[in-house]
Amino acid sequence: MTDEKKNPKGTAENWEPRIVCFFCNWCTYLAADLAGTSRIKYAPNMRVVRVMCSGRLDPQFVFEAFAKGADGVFIGGCHPGDCHYQEGNYKALRRFHLLKRVLMGMGIEEDRFRLEWISASEADRLKTTVNDMVAKVRALGPLNLETPDEVSTEEVRA
Amino acid sequence: MNEPKNKSSDKGGIGVYVCHCGTNIAGTIDVKRVADYAKGLPGVTLAREYKYMCSDPGQELIKQDIREHGLTRIVVAACSPTLHETTFRNATEAAGLNPYYFQMVNVREQDAWVHEDKEAATKKAVDLVRAAVRRVHLHKPLERRKVSIDSNVLVVGGGIAGIHAALTLANSGKHVYLVEREPTIGGHMAQFDKTFPTLDCAACILTPKMTSVRAHPNITMWTLSEVAQIDGYVGNFDVTVRRKARYINEDLCVGCMDCVEACVFKEPKFVNEFDVGLSKRKPVYMPFPQAVPQIVVIDPETCIEFKSGKCKKTCVEACGDRLAINLKMEDKIEKIKVGAVVLATGFQIFDAKRLPYYGYGTYPNVYTALEVERLVNASGPTGGEVVLRNSKKPQTVGIVHCIGSRDENTNRYCSRVCCMYSLKLAHLLKEKTGAEVYNFYIDMRTPGKGFEEFYNRVAEEGVHMIRGKVADVFPEGNGSDRVVLQAEDTLINKIRRVPVDMLVLAVGLEAHADASDVRRTFNITCSSEGFFLERHPKLAPVNTFSDGIYLAGCCQGPKDIPDTVAQAGAAAAEAMALIDKGYIELEPNTAFVVEEECSGCRTCLSMCPYSAISRDEEKGVAVINEVLCKGCGTCVAACPSGSIKQNLFEDEEIFEEIMGVLAHD
Amino acid sequence: MTATNAKPKVGFYWCASCGGCEEAVVDLAENILAVVEAVDIVFWPVAMDFKKKDVEAMEDGSILAMFINGAIRTTEQREMVQFLRRKSKLVIAYGACSHLGGIPGLANLWDRESVFRTVYHETPSTVNPEGTEPQTVFEENGRRVTLPGFFNTVRTLDQVVDVDYYIPGCAPTPKITLQAVQTLLSGNLPPKGAVLAPDVALCKECPRADTKPDDLAIKAFKRPHEILIDEEKCLLAQGIPCMGPATRGGCEALCIKGNMPCSGCFGPPGRVKDYGGKILSALASMVGSNDEAEIVKILESIPDPIGTFYRYSLPASLLRRKKMDAMSSEHK
Secondary structure, eight states, X not given: OTXXXXXXXXXXXXXXXXXXXXXXXXXXHHHHHHHHXXXXXXXXXXXXXXXXXXXXXXXXXXXXXXXXXXXXXXXXXXXXXXXXXXXXXXXXXXXXXXXXXHHHHTTOOGGGEEEEEOOTTOHHHHHHHHHHHHHHHHHHOOOOOOOOOOOOOOOOOX | OOOOSOOOOSSOOEEEEEEOTTTTTTTTSOHHHHHHHHHTSTTEEEEEEESOTTSHHHHHHXXXXXXXXXXXXXXXXXXXXXXXXXXXXXXXXXXXXXXXXXXXXEOIIIIITTOOOHHHHHHHHHHHHHHHHHHHTTOOOOOOEEEEOOOOEEEXXXXXXXXXXXXXXXXXXXXXXXXXXXXXXXXXXXXXXXETTTTEEHHHHHHHHHHHHHHOTTEEEEOSEEEEEEEEETTEEEEEEEXXXXXXXXXXXXXXXXXXXXXXXXXXXXXXXXXTTSSEEOSEEOSSTTOSSOOOEEOTTTOHHHHHSOOOOHXXXXXXXXXXXXXXXXXXXXEEEESEEEEOOOOEEOOGGGSGGGOBTTBTTEEEHHHHHHHHSXXXXXXXXXXXXXXXXXXXXXXXXXXXXXXXXXXXXXXXXXXHHHHHHHHHHHHHHOOEEEEEESSOOOOSTTHHHHHHHHHHTTOEEEESOEEEEEEOOTTOOOEEEEEEETTTTEEEEEEESEEEEEEOEEOOTTHHHHHHHHTOOXXXXXXXXXXXXXXBXXXXXXXXXXXXXXXXXXXXXXXXXXXXHHHHHHHHHHHHHOEEEEOSOOEEEXXXXXXXXXXXXXXXXXXXXXXXXXXXXXXXXXXTOOOOOHHHHHOXXXXXXXXXXXXXXXXXXXHHHHOXX | OOOTTOOOEEEEEXXXXXXXXXXXXXXXXXXXXXXXXXXXXXXXXXXXXXXXXHHHTSOTTOEEEEEEESBEEXXXXXXXXXXXXXXXXXXXXXXXXXXXXXXXXXGGGSOHHHHHHIIIIIXXXXXXXXXXXXXXXXXXXXXXXXXXXXXXXXXXXXXXXXXXXXEOXXXXXXXXXXXXXXXXXXXXXXXXXXXXXXXXXXXXXXXXXXXXXXXXXXXXXXXXXXXXXXXXXXXXXXXXXXXXXXXXXXXXXXXXXXXSOOOOTTOOOTTOSOHHHHHHHHHHHTBSOOOXXXXXXXXXXXXXXXXXXXXXXXXXXXXXXXXXXXXXXXXX
16 A cells, blocks of 8 residues: 555655546446445545536546646546437547547546546446556656746736 | 634625534544635635534525525535435525525545545545535526426336336326236236245235226226337326237237137147246237236247248137237337336346256256246146156255355345245145255345244244255266255254255346346436346435336345335335426526527537437527437537537536636645 | 827737748738728838837837737747737737647647757758757857747747737638728727637538538548548538538638638637647547447547647647656746
8 A cells, every 4th residue: 555655756755646537427426426325435536527428528628637737537437328318428438539649649648548437336446446547647647737837928018 | 503704795705515414524524624715715705614514404504694695606515416416406596596506515425435534535625615616606597497297107017016006106097008018917926826925826916906907997008018219308208119919909809719729739839938938838829817918919939820821820710700810910109108107127037047057957857936836826837736847746845045146156136035935935835745845045034024934834834944055966866856955054064965856946036138228218227236226225216317217126126025016106106296296397407509609510410319409401500409408418518619508517617617626725 | 209190000020930921911912002001010020121129119009000920939039029019009919820829839749859859960861960959059259149049839929928819810811811900990999809700610601511411420531632522512521520610710611612621720719728629529429430449440540630630729729738758948
């Protein structure tokens, strides 16, 4: 456990990965609730944004999360064929693959962006995937996107 | 209860409430710190922490603050929104504020209960509250849309659960469509001989109910029918039912069975499904003697006329001028509108062939419990005499519990009814044959009313109870028909080898093989064991996550007949409550196209599985039907020019939430 | 002191650009005469001989409108635009490079070090045995010359100075340019920050819009050279990634009329935060498969997603640039 929590060389000792999660209301969000009622413990690094369906996931949300400081983004939806709204998760799957290629092209490592199908009864699976992702992101270190600071804007108007 | 430390004298802003939930939240999260932090956030007028926000005084706190401080937005950090979002929205509304000016933060199920590190859990709560405060700022005043409810009900499945639900609803004046896939109603209960613990004859208590269904003016009973498709939403379901061709005109057949007698097949040749394969039937047959409707059915898979077109059709001849047989009949599609649906599709038994070491299918004297029900049944294949496949009567019987249940390799769960029915079969077999009966069990589960007493009775009748899992079944050999059951009797610490003439496997209950297809049709979910998933195991055991769809009986999980009937009544009551209210309010999280922004690119048109999006040719833009829209947001994300918005989940609101969870301050 | 009937002053400046935007001004053709009649061009390095010191002599804010094209890539460009900002009442980002970063913006997939390495060392025809690279300061024989610093990251104009309006396009069409100039001169100014083009995507004005099917399900994307492009049919319907649905209109669909797909030079409509994110969402949603392996395969027929979706807008995107393992901290 102590080994897992060790941050990579060069990273501040108290750095903790911050992972923004988009959970679909009917499956993954309920699985997370079930983990709660079952008192299953997992890493505290996830911050959940609830959406009704993984199909709501706009790639802009993912970019914004990384741009604003997330070290990882996790999408949770219903298993293929089980989407509460029939096919929203398939749209999410299609977007996920193209989005992943763009993110990797922008230097964001593959392990930082993850899509998992977690059904409402799979609380245990939620725990293992969350812990796994946190461990993988921890090993990669902080994303530290070089947000090139605004070059000083001298704005003098008449 | 705290005094708000940040009284604002100008126009009201956001009120933040952090719930202790006793120690459920406060035991892990420093709720005071979270509330203090919230006070300092832009737009927050006041922030409190309170022991039980969902209680009456808790809700009153919100209402009072809205009135006194002119609050315009409310954030509550407490349990999961699935529990109390509605509670707090209602409280907000009661104080005169639009209920959608409310945002809930889940700091219990998804924070306090799942993290041990208190500092991390508190930090997480802080982040989530900050995100909610930023989000709720942008919330718009939304209105729930009221739609009327159709008073018809669809009951799917004509077993005891479906029958009871249908009768209850019909008696209350609702019109019920009872759709059953087999040619007769009755389900598995019709196959049983006697029911535990009272040993009532199953048919005697079931058939009067079946007849009532048939006769009830408020029930439309469609057998040999299945739900092909269901569209719409709670209160307004459009259902397509496929009524398979029976090849018999239901109105003309009188159930005389002359056609069966006259069939060109002199002897029955085909597997009789009702007798679980223990007897045979002809292509034209009566499903079982007390079938409802009391009408024969022709099986096109086995009837010569359908296979070759060259049959003499002696059945038609025998029917004479009743003219009830119509070999040209086709499937009929019925379209109906209902307000609620009760699913009572029942169970299937565990396939004992999956555990080959018990010998089912290999040794001729191994039976499943359902087959034995037919053997002991007076209207069964052996007239109630327990005659084995070798034409002999058994002198020793072994009954093995937990076949397929409580087993990591097959099903982990306990099927609940098997111990009781195993005792019942032990009693019946002993009574009918005088045989020595040995029940091999792991635990004896007899919890219901009269169940423990029944166990004692059966034990006193001389049935041997061996506590041990049967590890092997092998032929006795030496020309004997018997098989030997080997088990460790854990109460006396000895290996026992018991040769038996008849081995009965107490097979467990499973969801139907096509449960996952059925659940997709009705847009509900299944649990990991495959049974339909209830909304909440304690508080909503007959509801599903799809409003208007209810569950009854074994399709929701293994249970005995008393519990099935109770649950069916509960489902009927839920449906009645829905319908009697007269209207339903739809959640307003629907999507809409901003007309002046839409370029008519058509990307969204194929995104909607509910066909809620169409094109206005005149204006060249997309239009979303608010009533059909279910609020998934897929079209919103797909729109390449950001011209579709989703109420309650607008891009801006979500961006604020993202920035909120990540902000450093 | 300005005379009471003096014409308003305007200027044109170019940063990291190709010169096409300057051409666009010239492309106004005879309309340019009307422009010249109405305004006083006081600074236009490519066409006129005014010097920086001439502008320095002017009062702050005395130039009515400064049209700046090109992205910001060097310290000199930064200095100039900050200077011109001071001297102007309105700064207008003219063309895709100043609006969104433009084609030069794609350099944000690299940094200065890797650009210099390629340009000055690795290209096949370069002969540079001493490994010489441009320096910001060079001294020899007591003489000192300087070169502007070269940023690691290409920026849009508004990431460096406050911008009042944007005229989109690579280059902006004559019609858009004329409309914008007329608007600015009319005194009836739109809200600050507006992009001076319609806020609806291109499909609205596309001549092929009616040929687009309602249920497009793409089984393979095609590049323009891979098929014989039908001149009447919607390009997306032919499998060619056309950025039209995500791109602001107003250009009269000139590229489509030239039988080529829209490449997105007008950028997104105002409500979209990340252009590439939206077009990728739409195209992915249209993929005609639910099987993961097949989806991946179909998407592979877009060989360069970043180049396709962010051709003009990488610096304006939410991520702005590729994360490099270690970028020099000098001249970010």
